[in-house]
Amino acid sequence: xxxxxxxxxxxxxRRPGQHTWLHAMVRWLxxxxxxxFLAAVLLAPLATVxxxxxxxxxxxxxxxxxxxxxxxxxxxxxxTALVVVPINTLFGLAAAWAIAKFEFRGKSILITLxxxxxxxxxxxxxxxxxxxxxxxxxxxxxxxxxDLSIIFALPGIMLATMFxxxxxVARELIPLMQQLGNNEEEAAITLGAGGxxxxxxxxxxxIRWGLVYGVVLCxxxxxxxxxxxxxxxxxxxxxxxxMPLHIEILYNEYNFVGAFAVASLLTLLAAxxxxxxxxxxxxxxxxx
Amino acid sequence: MSFRQPSVLPGFGLTFGFxxxxxxAIVLLPLAALVLAAASMHWSDFVHVVASPRALGSxxxxxxxxxxxxxxxxxxxxxxxxxxxxxxxxxxxxxxxxIDMPFALPTAVSGIALTTVFAxxxxxxxxxxxxxxxxxxxxxxxxxxxxxxxxxxAVRAVQPALLEVRRDLEEAAETLGAHRLYVFRxxxxxxxxxxxxxxxxxxxxxxxxxxxxxxFIAGNLPMKTEITPLLIVIHLEEFDYQGAAALGVVMLVxxxxxxxxxxxxQAWGRRRHVRAAH
Numbered sequence: 001x002x003x004x005x006x007x008x009x010x011x012x013x014r015r016p017g018q019h020t021w022l023h024a025m026v027r028w029l030x031x032x033x034x035x036x037f038l039a040a041v042l043l044a045p046l047a048t049v050x051x052x053x054x055x056x057x058x059x060x061x062x063x064x065x066x067x068x069x070x071x072x073x074x075x076x077x078x079x080t081a082l083v084v085v086p087i088n089t090l091f092g093l094a095a096a097w098a099i100a101k102f103e104f105r106g107k108s109i110l111i112t113l114x115x116x117x118x119x120x121x122x123x124x125x126x127x128x129x130x131x132x133x134x135x136x137x138x139x140x141x142x143x144x145x146x147d148l149s150i151i152f153a154l155p156g157i158m159l160a161t162m163f164x165x166x167x168x169v170a171r172e173l174i175p176l177m178q179q180l181g182n183n184e185e186e187a188a189i190t191l192g193a194g195g196x197x198x199x200x201x202x203x204x205x206x207i208r209w210g211l212v213y214g215v216v217l218c219x220x221x222x223x224x225x226x227x228x229x230x231x232x233x234x235x236x237x238x239x240x241x242x243m244p245l246h247i248e249i250l251y252n253e254y255n256f257v258g259a260f261a262v263a264s265l266l267t268l269l270a271a272x273x274x275x276x277x278x279x280x281x282x283x284x285x286x287x288x
Numbered sequence: 289m290s291f292r293q294p295s296v297l298p299g300f301g302l303t304f305g306f307x308x309x310x311x312x313a314i315v316l317l318p319l320a321a322l323v324l325a326a327a328s329m330h331w332s333d334f335v336h337v338v339a340s341p342r343a344l345g346s347x348x349x350x351x352x353x354x355x356x357x358x359x360x361x362x363x364x365x366x367x368x369x370x371x372x373x374x375x376x377x378x379x380x381x382x383x384x385x386x387i388d389m390p391f392a393l394p395t396a397v398s399g400i401a402l403t404t405v406f407a408x409x410x411x412x413x414x415x416x417x418x419x420x421x422x423x424x425x426x427x428x429x430x431x432x433x434x435x436x437x438x439x440x441x442a443v444r445a446v447q448p449a450l451l452e453v454r455r456d457l458e459e460a461a462e463t464l465g466a467h468r469l470y471v472f473r474x475x476x477x478x479x480x481x482x483x484x485x486x487x488x489x490x491x492x493x494x495x496x497x498x499x500x501x502x503x504f505i506a507g508n509l510p511m512k513t514e515i516t517p518l519l520i521v522i523h524l525e526e527f528d529y530q531g532a533a534a535l536g537v538v539m540l541v542x543x544x545x546x547x548x549x550x551x552x553x554q555a556w557g558r559r560r561h562v563r564a565a566h
Contacts, residue, residue: 022468026468027374027375030367030370030371030374030375031371031375031377033364033367033371034364034367034368034371034372034383035383037364037367037368038368038383038386040412041402041432041435041436041439042386042389042390042436042439043386044405044411044412045398045401045402045404045405045436046389046393046401048401048404048405048410048411049397049401052404090306091306091307091310093303094302094303094306094307094310095303095307095311097299097303098299098300098303098304098307099307101295101297101299101300102292102293102295102297102300102304103292103293103295104291104292104293104300104304105291105292110307110308110311112547112551113311113315113316114307114311116315116319116547117315119493119497119543119544119546119547120319120497120540120543121496121497121498121499121517121539121543122497122499122500122517123497123499123517123518123520123521123536124322124497124517124520124536124539124540127322127520127524127532127533127536128318128319128321128322128536129318130524130529130532131318131321131322131325131529131532131533132318132321134529135527136527136529137529138321159314162314163314163315163318166314166315182295182297185297186296186297189296189297189298190296194298195297195298195299198297198298199299217392220392221392223394224392224393224394224395224396224397225394226394226395226396226499226500227395227498227499227500227517230499230500230521231521231524243394244394244395244396244397244500245396247396247397247400248396248504251400251504256404259400260400260401263394263396263397263400263401266393266394266396266397267393267397269392270389270392270393270394270397271389271392273392274385274386274388274389274392275385277385277388278385
């Protein structure tokens, strides 16, 4: 999602000579329609999350986090993100280096394949791992003979999350590194710096803000993933329930304060993600 | 031409090798397993699953609601993008940042929140109830959830294109007496058309695969409010792996077709852009 440039926006909006009554009417109509639409489908649901979470007071809100199953869900989500995000970050850096720094055949196919998980339903992301590692899956018998479980266990949750959040860091870094070019890296290498030194001293400082946003976005998606994880998790309370899955269970048990309390944490995480995005864009780093 | 052009930079073998290995292990091989699982089915079994009334009902809902949601976003996405690009009003920066919220917000959260707002006693639902409009637990709710989660794709596709519109041409046309609608039809629309269609297709693709936000608001009645991803989950819960794989492959193929359409639309947009610059 390319963000508009604030400076250009402001310049555009302040153009003079647009003061006929028709312009004024269209202007207010457009602003009113936009705000009403966003208020109904976006702001009302966001406000509801906190209104429902705090419906029975702050005490009840805080108490819902003391529930051992809720605490276990939060721990599981953090553990999953702690494993998945660094691996996908490493992948994103490697993919961006290979794609942005070199010219090779089939590059556009490789970029399309990296983006593939974004086009695929999260349910299918879960399904493919069930087909591979589930009880009746390809490796199901072998896994059971060796007393290993992937589906309905932590490894399956991590695999499904990894699939779904696979492209985010790479997508952020590839256009950025392509735009920045190779000159400084080539100069460093020519002057005798090693590959790793060039990466850490030359490339990394240039791309750090894009990297920060990619990691934060990847983390938000990893912690919030529902469909893919739902398929592979088995929904075992206190054991394989991540935060989004725990929200579903609490909600279906009519424990609305509990459900929305967990939801409020994830909403805050999304808000932090957007703040980081806005700050990163302010540093002058622009996409496209 | 060799596979790779020479470069003084090191690390191609390491990074390219890691990228393709990891891509194959996490994405490509598992997807191949899905295709193989469906391919190992007997053709008649495959058709039996995919053309069953329940599956057809789910396709109808998934496609219909996704199309409707993408169409709603085509209209409102344009209006919102236009408002953000052309007008200045208090809170514009905040609204611009909030557009990405459905993208960052977990789908389960949007699902339970939307259901609460549009239930018969919810903040908005209670005003719709007297008019006989039921949103939660109907196809309208499905469309609403899909509209919310695909909204950023439509807005963000159109926004940069609107910035590209040549204001000097617009002003010249108006100075020469062109009506505002004429300007829109002949100057603005041709510039943003590829972006509008790309946004529509991106929103459609995102809506088609959505699961988390829909299952809370849909009510999930077979034939009526059951989307295809949910039907896949139901097959899996019954340990009917083949049935799930058959439906999964159908959705996968559709995803590929939509992806191809997006690539073609973006290429078309770039070509038009290059031609306009000359």
